Amino acid sequence: MVHLGLGAFHRAHQAWYTHRANLAASGAGGHPADPSDAAGAADAADLWGIAAFTGRRPDAARALAAQGCAYTLLVREPDGDAAERITSISGAYDGADTAAWRGAVANPRVAVVTLTITEPAYGATSAMRRLADGLAARRDAGAGPLAVVSCDNLPANGARTRDAVLGAADDPRLAQWITDHVSFVDTVVDRITPAATDDDRAASGDPCVVVTEPFTEWYLAGEFPAGRPAWEVEGARFVPDVEVYTRRKLWLLNAGHSLLAYLGLARGHTSIDEAMADGECRRALDALWDDAAPVLPLPEREIRDARAALVRRFTNPRIRHLLEQIAKDGSAKLPARSTPVVAARLADGATPGDGQLRLWSAWLAHLRSGWTSDADPGGAPLAARARTSLADGAAAVVDHLLPAARPETITSIVDDVARGAAQIEGTRSTA
Numbered sequence: 001m002v003h004l005g006l007g008a009f010h011r012a013h014q015a016w017y018t019h020r021a022n023l024a025a026s027g028a029g030g031h032p033a034d035p036s037d038a039a040g041a042a043d044a045a046d047l048w049g050i051a052a053f054t055g056r057r058p059d060a061a062r063a064l065a066a067q068g069c070a071y072t073l074l075v076r077e078p079d080g081d082a083a084e085r086i087t088s089i090s091g092a093y094d095g096a097d098t099a100a101w102r103g104a105v106a107n108p109r110v111a112v113v114t115l116t117i118t119e120p121a122y123g124a125t126s127a128m129r130r131l132a133d134g135l136a137a138r139r140d141a142g143a144g145p146l147a148v149v150s151c152d153n154l155p156a157n158g159a160r161t162r163d164a165v166l167g168a169a170d171d172p173r174l175a176q177w178i179t180d181h182v183s184f185v186d187t188v189v190d191r192i193t194p195a196a197t198d199d200d201r202a203a204s205g206d207p208c209v210v211v212t213e214p215f216t217e218w219y220l221a222g223e224f225p226a227g228r229p230a231w232e233v234e235g236a237r238f239v240p241d242v243e244v245y246t247r248r249k250l251w252l253l254n255a256g257h258s259l260l261a262y263l264g265l266a267r268g269h270t271s272i273d274e275a276m277a278d279g280e281c282r283r284a285l286d287a288l289w290d291d292a293a294p295v296l297p298l299p300e301r302e303i304r305d306a307r308a309a310l311v312r313r314f315t316n317p318r319i320r321h322l323l324e325q326i327a328k329d330g331s332a333k334l335p336a337r338s339t340p341v342v343a344a345r346l347a348d349g350a351t352p353g354d355g356q357l358r359l360w361s362a363w364l365a366h367l368r369s370g371w372t373s374d375a376d377p378g379g380a381p382l383a384a385r386a387r388t389s390l391a392d393g394a395a396a397v398v399d400h401l402l403p404a405a406r407p408e409t410i411t412s413i414v415d416d417v418a419r420g421a422a423q424i425e426g427t428r429s430t431a
């Protein structure tokens with residue numbers, strides 16, 4: 001396997017599933033061969049190794065390579081940590097090392113490329129060019145078909161990757177080769193994995209430690225023309241279509257996270273569990289979920305259970321998920337987390353939903369006071385307008401989140417969003 005985006009989540013999720021699949025295959029577990037080394041050990045045929053590339057900076061690759069690519073996964077249970085040594089990553093590389101990248105993707109023993117490159121990367125050209133470049137090297141090497149598996153929090157992430165990579169392939173013959181040989185798998189991934197802290201590193205004695213929660217989920221839909229690890233060993237589910245799971249995850253968990261982040265920051269909180277202890281945030285979360293429930297194509301009972309499970313996960317005081325981390329890149333995240341709910345409600349003749357608009361208001365308040373260009377480069381034009389006035393900011397937010405709505409609908413939503421932000425800020429909506 002090859003991975004792009006060597007962050008915390010990949011190491012808590014795909015690398016862990018692969019590690020466990022290796023353990024099951026070998027009976028004992030072992031360190032697999034590095035797929036970037038074309039002459040790598042053939043005796044590890046049943047084990048899967050991951051050549052993992054960082055996306056933007058070399059630091060994570062250097063630190064991991066310096067310790068032989070193995071690291072500690074701390075699974076934070078409510079009453080203590082369970083530590084596991086993960087050995088599925090077999091090589092860690094600076095993403096800027098284009099020779100290593102091309103060599104890895106072109107290796108005929110590589111069957112799967114996974115991605116965790118964050119949501120904005122799908123609208124930017126650099127990551128998709130890199131992927132197209134690797135696939136061009138694979139075509140030139142005659143290395144055959146493979147699967148590309150996006151593991152980012154986006155609806156139809158496989159289809160979205162395919163469209164973006166075809167857009168980045170300037171040569172039509174490469175685009176045709178990709179269409180004929182590359183399968184883009186849609187996924188829904190779930191495991192709350194906050195960035196590790198200095199305390200976590202000191203306590204574990206591992207500079208590359210990853211901290212995560214016990215819960216984990218992975219739905220996949222698509223073909224693996226060159227094979228794959230037995231991820232089902234740990235419960236990964238291969239399904240014909242992931243759409244319903246996508247909606248449940250993005251509309252409940254991720255939208256809830258974004259609401260708690262923007263409202264929680266405005267109310268002086270630092271982490272998800274702190275925001276959950278604030279009655280005002282909890283009521284806002286319930287209202288957000290109440291709005292999503294009627295347009296979620298799931299039995300009522302399933303939605304109730306999913307909400308209860310999320311309350312348990314969000315209130316885990318041992319997972320300190322920082323609101324600042326979740327608040328990043330709102331301009332790329334909210335169109336997937338809230339827009340479809342509001343659009344579906346409007347299409348059903350319902351109101352946009354006060355709970356959803358509270359999220360939009362909280363985001364507007366954040367654009368006015370908490371936004372920084374490195375935390376959300378794509379939000380710059382919105383923040384500029386938001387800082388001019390609440391009314392202009394509300395219009396910019398609604399334009400961004402609901403570009404196709406009817407003018408009379410927009411006018412009333414803009415007013416509501418401005419009023420909500422004024423209330424969060426304790427100012428007047430005309431300010």
Ligand SMILES: NC(=O)c1ccc[n+]([C@@H]2O[C@H](COP(=O)([O-])OP(=O)(O)OC[C@H]3O[C@@H](n4cnc5c(N)ncnc54)[C@H](O)[C@@H]3O)[C@@H](O)[C@H]2O)c1
Nearest residue numbers: 005006007008009055056116117118121127152153192193
């Ligand atoms: N952390 C979680 O709880 C979680 C859970 C489910 C899904 N995810 C998905 O995984 C993504 C990464 O989360 P994380 O916790 O690993 O974050 P992280 O900050 O630890 O790592 C992000 C990785 O993405 C890379 N990256 C960023 N922009 C890129 C670009 N333009 N091109 C290539 N690589 C790029 C970075 O270099 C880094 O390796 C999230 O954005 C989300 O879509 C995360």
Ligand SMILES: O=P(O)(O)OC[C@@H](O)[C@@H](O)[C@H](O)[C@H](O)CO
Nearest residue numbers: 153189190191192193254257326
């Ligand atoms: O990772 P992001 O930046 O897409 O979103 C922040 C969180 O909402 C997210 O990481 C969740 O923790 C995760 O999606 C849980 O599976």
